[in-house]
Amino acid sequence: MTQEAMPPVPSPEALAFRNGMSRLGAAVNIVTTDGPSGRHGLTVSAVCSVTDQPPTLLVCINRKAFAHDAFVENGTVCVNVLSPAHQDLSRAFARFTGEDRFATTEWHTRATGAPVLADAAVAFDCRIVDQQSRGTHSVFFCEVVSTEVAEGEANGLVWFDRAFHPLEPH
Numbered sequence: 001m002t003q004e005a006m007p008p009v010p011s012p013e014a015l016a017f018r019n020g021m022s023r024l025g026a027a028v029n030i031v032t033t034d035g036p037s038g039r040h041g042l043t044v045s046a047v048c049s050v051t052d053q054p055p056t057l058l059v060c061i062n063r064k065a066f067a068h069d070a071f072v073e074n075g076t077v078c079v080n081v082l083s084p085a086h087q088d089l090s091r092a093f094a095r096f097t098g099e100d101r102f103a104t105t106e107w108h109t110r111a112t113g114a115p116v117l118a119d120a121a122v123a124f125d126c127r128i129v130d131q132q133s134r135g136t137h138s139v140f141f142c143e144v145v146s147t148e149v150a151e152g153e154a155n156g157l158v159w160f161d162r163a164f165h166p167l168e169p170h
Contacts, residue, residue: 025160028082030093031059032107032115033067035074039102039115040067043094045159046137047079055144057124060137066097068138072131077142078114079124082157084166086117090157111145121154122147 010018026045033040046060059077061068071077082090092101106118110125117123126142133139156167 022162023160025158025165028086028090028157028159028164030080030082030086030090030117031061031071032078032080032117033071033074033076034109034113034115035070035076037070037073040070041093041101041115042067043090044079050141055124055147056129057126057142057144059140059142061140062137063133064136071128071140072138074114075128076112076114077126077128077140078110078112078116079126079142080115080117080120081122081124082117083119083121083155084157084164085119085155086157087164089117090164110148116148120148120150121156122149 031044050056107115124144125146128140129143130141158165
């Protein structure tokens with residue numbers, strides 16, 4: 001009989017860090033890719049601006065994520081910034097693998113060929129220009145090829161204290 005290895009129990013310091021990070025609000029995004037390794041997407045909150053000359057984003061993806069290697073091999077990423085209406089879509093891309101997740105809503109492409117969510121608050125179509133590894137994650141530096149901003153006022157969706165929270169313009 002084989003016994004599956006149990007994941008290591010996090011140290012008290014790691015648990016404190018995780019609890020602290022749950023209180024650092026972050027935008028909810030679906031990052032997508034397409035190319036030789038196929039069409040894939042994940043829900044990610046670890047995205048931030050690096051510089052505007054040239055426009056560059058930083059995207060962090062766990063190296064054990066099912067689609068991690070596809071992002072590396074395809075060399076493209078689209079950061080689709082979500083609104084409150086996308087909570088169910090965010091959950092689907094956080095949990096499930098497979099092409100069917102893309103069938104639930106409308107997508108198109110821009111310059112890189114990565115899927116762009118048609119009603120995203122904003123979509124940043126990027127080429128991955130550098131990658132660093134740190135701990136469990138890869139840190140991708142993504143040069144923005146094009147930016148698609150939704151018309152009109154946009155609402156935002158953030159993850160804070162392990163729950164979704166809508167943001168509305170005031």
